[in-house]
Amino acid sequence: MSELTLKERLRIAALSVDRSKRSAIAGMLSSPFLRWSFGPAAADQLLLVPQDLRTADPSFWNEIEHGQFGLAGSIAFLHGCSPFDIDPPNDCWVRELHGFGWLRDLAAAGDDEAREAMQRLAAEWALRRCGDDSIAAEPAVAARRLISWVSHANMLLEGADQQTYRTITQSLGRQLVHLSAAWGDAPEGYPRLIALIALTLADLSIAGHDRQLKGVEVSLAAELAGQILPDGGHISRNPSVLVEIMLDLLPLSQCFTARARTTPAPVSDALRRIMPMLRLLRLGDGLLARFNGMSVPSAAGLATVLAYDDSSISKLTEARDSGYVRLEREKSVVLVDSGCPPPLAIAGEAQAGCLSFEMSVGTQLLFVNGGMPGAAAADWRPTARATASHNTLCLAETSSSKLVRHRRLEGLVGSPPIQLPARVQWSMDYGGGAISMAANHDGYLRRFGLVHSRRLSLAFDGTRLEGWDRLAASRGELRLRRDLPFAIHFHLHPEVKCRLLMEPDEAKLMLADGQSWRFKAGGAGLTVEESAYFADSSGPRRAMQIVLRGVTFGETEVSWTVARAD
Numbered sequence: 001m002s003e004l005t006l007k008e009r010l011r012i013a014a015l016s017v018d019r020s021k022r023s024a025i026a027g028m029l030s031s032p033f034l035r036w037s038f039g040p041a042a043a044d045q046l047l048l049v050p051q052d053l054r055t056a057d058p059s060f061w062n063e064i065e066h067g068q069f070g071l072a073g074s075i076a077f078l079h080g081c082s083p084f085d086i087d088p089p090n091d092c093w094v095r096e097l098h099g100f101g102w103l104r105d106l107a108a109a110g111d112d113e114a115r116e117a118m119q120r121l122a123a124e125w126a127l128r129r130c131g132d133d134s135i136a137a138e139p140a141v142a143a144r145r146l147i148s149w150v151s152h153a154n155m156l157l158e159g160a161d162q163q164t165y166r167t168i169t170q171s172l173g174r175q176l177v178h179l180s181a182a183w184g185d186a187p188e189g190y191p192r193l194i195a196l197i198a199l200t201l202a203d204l205s206i207a208g209h210d211r212q213l214k215g216v217e218v219s220l221a222a223e224l225a226g227q228i229l230p231d232g233g234h235i236s237r238n239p240s241v242l243v244e245i246m247l248d249l250l251p252l253s254q255c256f257t258a259r260a261r262t263t264p265a266p267v268s269d270a271l272r273r274i275m276p277m278l279r280l281l282r283l284g285d286g287l288l289a290r291f292n293g294m295s296v297p298s299a300a301g302l303a304t305v306l307a308y309d310d311s312s313i314s315k316l317t318e319a320r321d322s323g324y325v326r327l328e329r330e331k332s333v334v335l336v337d338s339g340c341p342p343p344l345a346i347a348g349e350a351q352a353g354c355l356s357f358e359m360s361v362g363t364q365l366l367f368v369n370g371g372m373p374g375a376a377a378a379d380w381r382p383t384a385r386a387t388a389s390h391n392t393l394c395l396a397e398t399s400s401s402k403l404v405r406h407r408r409l410e411g412l413v414g415s416p417p418i419q420l421p422a423r424v425q426w427s428m429d430y431g432g433g434a435i436s437m438a439a440n441h442d443g444y445l446r447r448f449g450l451v452h453s454r455r456l457s458l459a460f461d462g463t464r465l466e467g468w469d470r471l472a473a474s475r476g477e478l479r480l481r482r483d484l485p486f487a488i489h490f491h492l493h494p495e496v497k498c499r500l501l502m503e504p505d506e507a508k509l510m511l512a513d514g515q516s517w518r519f520k521a522g523g524a525g526l527t528v529e530e531s532a533y534f535a536d537s538s539g540p541r542r543a544m545q546i547v548l549r550g551v552t553f554g555e556t557e558v559s560w561t562v563a564r565a566d
Contacts, residue, residue, distance in 0.1 A: 008344075008419075012409045015345050022184045043172040045207035048258050050251045052104050052151040055300035060105035061114045071096035073376035073539075083121070084130055091135060092375035098125075098136035099144035103152045115155050122149065122156050123164045126171035131178065139186035142179045143198035149175070150205050151251070176202045180212065183219075187412065189346035190234070190241050193227055196220040197248045204255045221266035228270045232277030233322025236346050237339060238293035239281045242274050246305040275309055278302070280316040280326050281335065284360030289335045290371035291324070291356075292342070293349035296537045318428060325426065327435045331362045332462030337390075338426045338439050341401055344409070347417035352401035353390035354421050354441045355454045359465065359562075364511045365493040366562075367391050371535025384534045385418070391491055393452050393469050395552075396484045400443030400452065420446075433460030442474070449478050450554070463564035470557045483551040488524065488558060490546040491531045498528050498544045507546055508565065516566040523558035524550035 063070055067078045074089035088094045096102070100122070106114045130136050136145075149156060149172050156168055176199070183195035199216045203209040227235045234241045249271055256263040281288045287297040317326045323339015336357045341350045349372065359367040370389035373380040383389060387399035394400075401418040410416055426439035436457035444450050453470040469488055472478070492498055495512040505526040509517040519526075531545035548558055 008404060011344055012406055015412055016408055043169045043176065043206045046150070046153050046205055047207050048205050048255060049154050050147075050151045050201055050205060050255050052148075053247050053250055053304050054101070054104060055298075055304065056104040056108035058105065058108040058110070060102060061109035061111060061117075064106075064117065069097075071102065073374040082124060084125065084128060090375065090378070092378075094135045095138070095141050098130065098133065099141050100125075100148040101144055103148045103155070107152050107155045115159070118152070118155055119157075119160050119164055119168070122171075123167045126167050131171075131175060137178070137182070138191075139179060139182050139195040140191035142175060142182065143186075143191075143195040146172075146175050146179055146198045146202055147194075147248070150202055153205075172206070176206065176209070180216075187345070187414065188343075189227065189236050190244065193220075193223050193245065194248060196223050197252055201252050201255060204252075204259055204261075217264050221264060224266045224270050228273060229321040230273070231316065231319040231321040232273035232275070233319055233324070236293065236342050237291065237322060237350060239278075239288040239291060240294050240298070242278055242281075243288070243298060243301050243305055246271070246274055246278075246308075247301060250305070250308060271308075272310075272313065275305075276313050276316045277319060277322065278305065279309075280319055280324060283335065283358060283365060284331065284333050284363050285365055286363075289358045290369040290535050291335075291337050291353060291358075292351050293372050294535065295372040296374050296535050323424065325428070325437050325439075327437065327456060327458045328462075329433075329435060329458050329460055330462035332359065332458060332465070334359045334456060334458055334465060336437060336439070336456065338424055338437070340421055340424055340441075341418050344404065344417050344419060345413060347419065348410075348413040348415040349385075350401075350418050351385045351390065352387040352399035352418060352443075353392060354387075354400050354424060354443055355439055355452065356387075356390035356392035357456065358391065361462070361511065361515060361517075361564075362513070364495075364513050364515065366496060366509065366511065366517065367490055368493045368533065368535075370491060370531070370533060373534040373540060374537070377534065377539050380532070380534055380540055381415070383532070388487070388489060389491070389532075389534075391489055392454070393471070393486055393488045395444050395448060395450065395452070395471065395486050397487075398444075398447070400441065434458060444471075445474060448484060449473060449480070450484075450552070465562050467560045468557060469560075470555075471552045472555045478554040480552070480554045483553050485549070485551050486524075486556070488548040488560075489531075490519070490548075491533070492544045492546070494533045494536070494541045494543040496544070498546065500526075500528055509562070514566075515564070517562055518565040519546055519560065519562045521548050521558065521560040523556070524548035 069076045069083045072092040074093045076086055076089055106118045157165055186192040186195045196219055200220050203213040253263045325336040325338050327334040334357055337353050341347050356369055370384050372384050387394045402420045403416045405416055421441035421443035424441045426437055429436040434457050438455045440451050440453040450471045451474050455468040457466045497510040498507055500507050505521045507519045527547050529545055529547050531543040533541045533543040
């Protein structure tokens with residue numbers, strides 16, 4: 001890994017100073033002398049119970065009855081013990097446990113024993129002071145727990161004995177006070193946003209917190225302004241984050257209405273802007289494309305959000321701020337990543353897929369990126385983030401983005417962030433009924449002196465996609481000291497079958513619904529190789545990929561076509 005530049009070191013130092021300052025402020029606000037300013041330390045009266053829009057799994061109660069506690073893609077066996085006593089499978093499981101999102105699953109069971117288990121586990125958590133655990137005290141975890149407890153307060157408190165009732169309400173009040181002091185210490189991005197959403201939701205729901213609400217609204221408005229881009233995308237460029245934000249903001253908006261208060265304009269604006277962006281990022285199967293941290297698709301969550309869609313809002317085909325392009329003709333959809341990585345502080349899950357694309361035909365997925373594996377397959381994440389796991393060109397077996405290795409920075413972000421390309425340029429052409437885009441990025445410019453350019457053109461009837469990939473100097477001509485290998489990857493969905501044809505550099509693609517497509521290339525050798533699809537609920541799956549391989553001496557162009565064959 002190359003040494004950090006002066007600019008990178010200054011940026012890391014600034015992030016470190018900002019986090020230290022926020023931690024110091026959070027510690028000061030948590031002192032007994034200032035905690036009183038955040039309202040009553042007990043939630044004696046609830047004014048409303050917010051709606052939980054996330055889909056519940058009633059079978060979770062059956063798992064618990066059989067001694068299993070499955071969270072974050074991992075299963076823990078209780079063996080008659082409390083889930084707070086066992087050795088956890090991993091930290092992601094612990095975060096899910098202390099976040100209490102599983103309360104919705106127990107509530108959906110519709111069983112008195114399940115309700116009693118909710119009350120028992122919540123009271124147990126409170127009596128054990130589990131909130132003092134380092135992971136449980138993380139602002140994002142505390143926020144999710146606060147939302148879960150408030151949203152299911154009727155089940156937690158209904159029919160509870162006096163001691164359990166008091167234990168839960170006192171803990172709820174303490175959690176609200178703790179998060180009110182600690183939210184500023186949350187990492188940048190969604191963790192800080194969810195902390196402010198939780199505070200706003202709780203201040204609206206719990207009596208005696210109207211005075212605190214105004215200040216929290218101001219902070220929430222500022223965070224929304226910084227995180228939701230003008231085109232509706234999230235600053236992290238992760239499509240799944242938009243779904244999570246919508247599932248959080250929609251109940252919050254309902255709470256303002258229930259309290260006869262006007263929903264703050266920043267909340268309404270965010271809801272209005274995000275919806276068209278979600279439509280832009282959907283493929284023909286109805287789910288979101290696998291870009292920049294997108295993991296296992298949540299069909300139920302997306303369906304819930306889209307139920308609130310106002311079709312009168314105009315559609316997007318270009319998202320300049322977020323860096324995404326949609327090419328759509330008839331039944332074919334092509335989505336392209338045409339943006340730079342997000343800011344360093346929230347680039348820990350971003351992927352090096354600049355100018356990669358995904359394609360669907362009708363409801364069938366044809367070309368897909370690898371996506372991000374779930375928590376249970378975290379060892380695959382470095383591979384999934386690499387350029388070679390995306391449908392784009394990879395030069396000299398290196399990614400177009402650079403991992404920034406720095407111990408302090410990784411501690412702040414959670415994993416090594418990426419940077420580069422520094423500049424991505426693109427333009428659109430709608431002539432002749434077809435829809436085309438031309439783009440280039442400088443991710444390889446500093447290391448190899450070359451710019452990758454790509455042009456994609458989708459025919460008017462959606463039955464033909466033409467592509468051109470070019471490597472060349474940014475100006476004039478360049479002759480490299482040695483030839484560099486390149487590979488252009490086309491990862492197929494696991495349900496797509498592929499075989500080479502007798503004709504040179506041609507392959508046949510067979511979709512699950514019987515469609516047949518033909519892939520043809522010129523300027524590079526075509527091979528069919530094994531691939532891996534990471535964004536599956538069952539874990540990484542075997543798949544196939546078409547790879548165009550060659551070498552460049554400083555200027556190379558490869559053309560390829562995928563067209564309907566039946």
